[in-house]
Amino acid sequence: MTKKSSDLSRRSLLKGTAAATAATAVAPSIFVPNATAAGAFRNDPGNSSTVTLGFNVPQTGAYADEGADELRAFKLAVKHLNGEGDGGMMQTMQPMNLKGNGILGKKVEFVTGDTQTKSDAARASAKRMIEKDGVIMFSGGSSSGVAIAVQSLAQEMGTVFMAGLTHSNDTTGKDRRRYGFRHFFNAHMSGASLAPVLEAEYGRDRQVYHLTADYTWGWSQQESIAKFTKSQAGWNTVADVRTPVGAGDFSQYITPILNSGADVLVLNHYGKDMVNSLTQAIQFGLRDKQVNGKDFQIVVPLFSRLMAQGAGENIKGILGSTAWNWKLSDAGSQAFTKAFGQEYGFPPSQAAHTCYCQTLLYADAVERAGTFNPEQVIRALEDHEFDGMGNGKTLYRGSDHQAFKDVLVVRGNQNPSSQFDLLEVQDIVPRDKVTYSEDTYPGDLGPYKV
Amino acid sequence: MKATPTNTSDMRMVLIFSVVVLLMPIWLQPFGAAYPDLMQKFAIFGLFAIGFNILFGQTGYLSFGHAAFIGVGSYATVWVFKGLTMNIFPAILFGTLVSGAFALAIGYVCLRRTGIYFSILTLALAQMSYNLAYSVLTPITNGETGLQLSLDDARVLDDPIKEGGGIPPTNLFGLELQAFDGLAGFYICAAFLILGFYIAMRITRSPFGSMLRGIKTNNNRMMYTGLNTRPYALAAFVISGMYAGLAGSLMAAVDPLAGAERMQWTASGEVVLMTILGGVGTLVGPVLGATVIKYFENIFSAIDKSVLADLYSFLPDGLADVFVTVTGLFVGKGWHLTLGLMFMLVVIFLPGGIMEGVERIRRRFSKQEESN
Numbered sequence: 125m126t127k128k129s130s131d132l133s134r135r136s137l138l139k140g141t142a143a144a145t146a147a148t149a150v151a152p153s154i155f156v157p158n159a160t161a162a163g164a165f166r167n168d169p170g171n172s173s174t175v176t177l178g179f180n181v182p183q184t185g186a187y188a189d190e191g192a193d194e195l196r197a198f199k200l201a202v203k204h205l206n207g208e209g210d211g212g213m214m215q216t217m218q219p220m221n222l223k224g225n226g227i228l229g230k231k232v233e234f235v236t237g238d239t240q241t242k243s244d245a246a247r248a249s250a251k252r253m254i255e256k257d258g259v260i261m262f263s264g265g266s267s268s269g270v271a272i273a274v275q276s277l278a279q280e281m282g283t284v285f286m287a288g289l290t291h292s293n294d295t296t297g298k299d300r301r302r303y304g305f306r307h308f309f310n311a312h313m314s315g316a317s318l319a320p321v322l323e324a325e326y327g328r329d330r331q332v333y334h335l336t337a338d339y340t341w342g343w344s345q346q347e348s349i350a351k352f353t354k355s356q357a358g359w360n361t362v363a364d365v366r367t368p369v370g371a372g373d374f375s376q377y378i379t380p381i382l383n384s385g386a387d388v389l390v391l392n393h394y395g396k397d398m399v400n401s402l403t404q405a406i407q408f409g410l411r412d413k414q415v416n417g418k419d420f421q422i423v424v425p426l427f428s429r430l431m432a433q434g435a436g437e438n439i440k441g442i443l444g445s446t447a448w449n450w451k452l453s454d455a456g457s458q459a460f461t462k463a464f465g466q467e468y469g470f471p472p473s474q475a476a477h478t479c480y481c482q483t484l485l486y487a488d489a490v491e492r493a494g495t496f497n498p499e500q501v502i503r504a505l506e507d508h509e510f511d512g513m514g515n516g517k518t519l520y521r522g523s524d525h526q527a528f529k530d531v532l533v534v535r536g537n538q539n540p541s542s543q544f545d546l547l548e549v550q551d552i553v554p555r556d557k558v559t560y561s562e563d564t565y566p567g568d569l570g571p572y573k574v
Numbered sequence: 575m576k577a578t579p580t581n582t583s584d585m586r587m588v589l590i591f592s593v594v595v596l597l598m599p600i601w602l603q604p605f606g607a608a609y610p611d612l613m614q615k616f617a618i619f620g621l622f623a624i625g626f627n628i629l630f631g632q633t634g635y636l637s638f639g640h641a642a643f644i645g646v647g648s649y650a651t652v653w654v655f656k657g658l659t660m661n662i663f664p665a666i667l668f669g670t671l672v673s674g675a676f677a678l679a680i681g682y683v684c685l686r687r688t689g690i691y692f693s694i695l696t697l698a699l700a701q702m703s704y705n706l707a708y709s710v711l712t713p714i715t716n717g718e719t720g721l722q723l724s725l726d727d728a729r730v731l732d733d734p735i736k737e738g739g740g741i742p743p744t745n746l747f748g749l750e751l752q753a754f755d756g757l758a759g760f761y762i763c764a765a766f767l768i769l770g771f772y773i774a775m776r777i778t779r780s781p782f783g784s785m786l787r788g789i790k791t792n793n794n795r796m797m798y799t800g801l802n803t804r805p806y807a808l809a810a811f812v813i814s815g816m817y818a819g820l821a822g823s824l825m826a827a828v829d830p831l832a833g834a835e836r837m838q839w840t841a842s843g844e845v846v847l848m849t850i851l852g853g854v855g856t857l858v859g860p861v862l863g864a865t866v867i868k869y870f871e872n873i874f875s876a877i878d879k880s881v882l883a884d885l886y887s888f889l890p891d892g893l894a895d896v897f898v899t900v901t902g903l904f905v906g907k908g909w910h911l912t913l914g915l916m917f918m919l920v921v922i923f924l925p926g927g928i929m930e931g932v933e934r935i936r937r938r939f940s941k942q943e944e945s946n
Contacts, residue, residue: 183907236878238907243720243833251611251829252872255756269719273831276722279740280752299722302740338709339718366709369718568725570740 165497166282167258175230175496177202177483178237178253178262180274181288185241186370187266187395189430190475194264194288195236197476200467201483205232212463213484216456216512221491228490239265241369243273250274254281260496261286261486263479266395267369268292268341275304282574284498286482289475291394291426292341293348296526297565299340302572303498305505305520307485307527308478311345312560314425314445315352317531317553321443323357326388326421330359333386335377335393335401338366342392349390349425362386367393367401374401378408387415389422398424399434406438427534430473432546439536439546446532448477448514449547457514471544481513485520499572516555523562525569531558584775591858592768599757607869610756614828615868617763618821621770623848623860625817628774630846631855632783633810634790638693638842639680639700643673643815645707645837647822649714652721652832659731660742662751662762662827669823670816677815681808688793700842707834720833744827751828759828766824767861770817775857777813786810851920853929862928870913877905 169175179198182191204212207224214222226232235257237249246265253259262278263286265271271290278285279301287295287306291314296306332353336342346364353359362384367377378401381389389410393401405411405422413420424431427444450461450471460480464472472480486501489508493500506522515529533551540546594601598616602608607616626640647669654665684695707715715721723741732742743750751759777783785806788796796803826832835841848867853859879902886894904912924930 235876237876242835243718243831244836247829247831248611248615248872249876252609252876255609255611256606273720273722273833276741276831277829280743298724338712368708570725574740 163497165499167254167260169230169260169496173230174233175227176257176259177232177234177486178250178257178259178264179234179479180237180239180246180249180253180262180264182241182266182270183238186397187241189434190266190289190395190428190473191239191264193430193473193476194266194479196468197464197472197480198234198263198483200464201480202232202234203467204463205483205487209467210459210463213456213460213480213513216459217484217488218511219488220512221488222484223491227487228494228496232487235259237264239267239270239274241267241270243270246270246274247277250277251281254283259283260498263482263486264288265290266475267339268295268344269339271295271304271306272299272340275299275301278303279570279574282498284486284501286486288479288482290341292344293565294340294344296524296567297344298567300524300526300567300569302502302525302569303574305482305485305525305527307482307518307520308474309445309447309529309531309558310526311341311348311425312564313531313558314345315348316558316560317533317551318349318423318425318443318445319352319356321533321551322353322359322423325443327418328357328359330357330388330418330421331362331386331416332359332388332390333362333381333384334364334390335374336364336366337369337393337397339369341394342366345392345425346390349392349423359388367397369397371397372400374404375408377401378405378410381405381410382408382413385415387418387420389420391422391424392426393424394426394428395431396434398431402435402442403438427547428474429471429544429546430475432536433543440538442536443550444534446534446547447474449474449532449534449549450477451545451547451549452514452532454512454514454516456512460514477514484513485510502572518555521562523569524565524567528555528559530555579779584779587857588768588772588775591771591861595764595767596761598764599760605869606873610760611828612868612872613760614756614763614824615872616865617760617767618824618828619845619848619864619868620861621763621767621824622818622821623845623852623864624767624770624774624857625814625821626845627814627849627854627856627860628777628786628817629810629814630849631860632778632786632790633807635685635688635807635811636693636846637684637696637811637814638839638846639696639698639703640814640818640845641837641839641841642680642700642703643677643818644822644825644841645703645832645834646676647673647819648826648832648836649707649721650819651823651826652723652830653714655723655729655744655826655830656727657730659729660744661731662744662746662823665744666820666823666827669826670819673819673822674812674816677812677819678808681811681815685804685807685811697839697842700837701839704834704837704839707837715832715834718834720831723830744830756828763824763828766820770820771857771861774817778857782806782809847917849927851917851927853927856927856929859927859929866916866928867913870909874905874909874912875907879906881905 181194182188203209204214206226235253239246253262261284265288268290271287275285285304291310293311334346336346350361391401410420424442424444427446432439461471489501489504493504505520508520511517518527518529520527531553532549534547535550537546537548598613599608629635650672651665651669654668680699684692743752749758789803848863849860852863882898886897
């Protein structure tokens with residue numbers, strides 16, 4: 125190495141530094157600084173004639189069916205907000221401030237993304253929506269793990285997240301966030317509504333075997349079901365076996381149940397996982413067995429019509445809870461089912477219902493706040509009470525952002541009249557039976573201003 | 575790079591590389607990719623691929639388990655955020671060192687075999703690590719949900735949070751990574767990428783690098799001359815493990831969350847694709863490959879039917895529908911299909927990756943100049 129070359133490298137290093145400084149100086153100016161000025165907020169639509177919402181749903185993976193239905197509901201909600209179609213629940217919701225001319229007069233547009241039911245991918249997709257597509261609110265999700273991951277992102281970025289299907293207690297419990305809202309019910313409510321029915325149907329003092337999806341939702345649901353069946357009916361947990369999400373084959377988890385002495389199997393599974401585990405449990409002849417002098421029973425605490433469709437015959441007679449069913453006879457449910465049916469030719473699922481409601485509720489809150497500023501929108505949603513959206517009078521509790529409404533206990537239909545008529549409503553458990561105090565699952569919402 | 579590289583030409587390469595990387599926020603705009611999250615990914619995965627290339631490109635050992643080091647780096651980093659401080663400097667240092675130590679252990683076991691057996695061993699160990707992180711080690715990794723920060727983390731070195739305050743953002747000695755709309759985070763990643771590129775270049779040009787290439791060319795002959803090659807291979811393995819750990823740490827620094835899925839075998843396979851697509855053994859190739867793959871994953875996957883319909887709106891209705899349906903297969907959910915096709919084309923026609931293409935074009939032009 126000669127002296128000359130080391131001289132050269134020093135000079136080029138200097139050049140490099142100069143270029144770097146120049147780039148740093150130039151680059152920020154091409155981005156609109158959002159969160160800096162007082163009163164300003166990220167992705168303010170300002171004078172634009174449109175406003176963009178982001179719909180982040182699983183399009184691949186174990187929850188893809190739910191994701192596809194969520195997306196249909198979002199598209200329908202956008203149509204109704206823009207004044208196309210018959211308006212759906214906008215005819216029934218109370219109070220109603222939407223005018224059918226978009227949100228605050230701005231036409232609603234949307235972008236979509238694939239969460240792949242993975243936290244990393246979901247956050248990347250949400251970041252793309254916020255940073256590149258400039259969404260003012262995003263929604264969706266079909267896994268609590270994902271919902272919790274993107275909810276904390278929502279808080280960091282200061283963009284409202286209206287959670288779609290997420291059932292874990294943690295979403296509005298220990299992982300609650302100021303910028304996240306959940307309209308869906310949760311595992312605690314499933315437990316509280318199911319336990320009395322289970323006691324009446326299957327009797328006291330049973331031995332329970334849990335198969336549990338190994339992530340926040342599974343853990344949380346297993347805990348709630350075990351807690352409520354214990355205190356209500358004296359059911360005893362024999363074993364709680366964790367299974368990976370998207371396992372596909374559950375036979376290795378089902379064979380040990382036969383000799384475990386359990387007489388009830390609780391499947392804390394959802395989506396395709398539940399379809400597979402239930403089908404296999406029935407193929408293994410569990411339901412034809414007699415254990416401890418009692419008929420063996422299977423319970424699926426969180427039910428959905430899409431899963432029932434996948435499980436076919438096997439779902440018949442099985443008890444579970446659900447947030448909403450298209451056969452409900454109230455005006456809101458009817459209006460939504462009709463609009464959805466006209467658009468797509470089949471009835472909506474509970475995932476579709478919650479996503480549709482969330483979009484309308486957000487839009488309504490913006491109208492009431494009179495601004496897109498998330499701070500004011502959040503305040504408008506907190507402790508907001510509404511009706512006419514399918515589950516009776518509903519309260520968005522301000523202290524944990526959980527919606528409290530009636531919960532359905534359903535049973536797999538023995539004699540379905542159509543391929544969609546798969547669940548019959550056994551019991552509608554009123555809101556005050558499933559309401560719990562806000563410090564049952566302690567957590568911290570965090571600040572309004574980020 | 576067939577011509578003997580000189581110090582001058584190397585410095586020129588680093589300089590051009592730096593300028594291109596640092597100006598990303600400007601020249602990526604027409605591609606719709608100039609937003610911080612994606613640019614951070616370009617830099618982070620570029621770094622990951624550079625490190626992977628030190629092992630695969632130089633010694634020829636094909637590791638199918640490199641994502642494990644990303645995961646270890648991420649988890650270690652998030653734990654420092656939770657326990658010590660939100661300053662990324664100690665966190666990244668710790669993350670890189672921990673994955674280095676982890677790489678030493680894995681490399682010590684796996685490097686007893688070569689070729690396909692080495693690949694299978696790394697794959698098996700990485701998949702084991704993934705499953706450990708996913709279920710067995712849930713207290714440390716929080717399983718499928720992923721390790722996240724919370725308000726009541728200890729953070730012993732940081733000032734206590736003000737009443738009503740949120741989780742503090744990650745920072746580098748006070749400079750928040752979110753500052754300037756996330757550009758601060760990008761430039762920190764970019765600085766690491768350039769540094770990593772420079773170090774990789776120095777390694778390639780050093781006697782140690784020649785030794786690594788000797789292992790690739792003919793390991794037996796090296797052994798017959800009385801050299802024990804394993805320490806060299808192990809060193810390369812640990813270095814590339816630390817690069818991966820650094821990438822994982824940066825991932826956690828710009829987005830403080832560590833999930834098990836980034837350790838899955840698909841993630842390990844991805845970096846192999848990146849390196850081959852860009853050009854094995856070249857310096858710039860892996861970064862190019864990483865950029866292309868991440869671009870496809872984030873931009874192509876988001877194109878849907880309505881975007882296509884807009885694009886073809888100048889065509890007559892019937893024809894536009896046909897175009898939308900056909901191209902619709904290759905975007906959105908079908909982005910893997912496009913990537914697969916491109917990968918096949920590159921491997922068949924340009925076995926040396928994108929860099930070989932660049933090289934061929936350059937040679938053609940220089941020939942023309944000569945004939946002129």
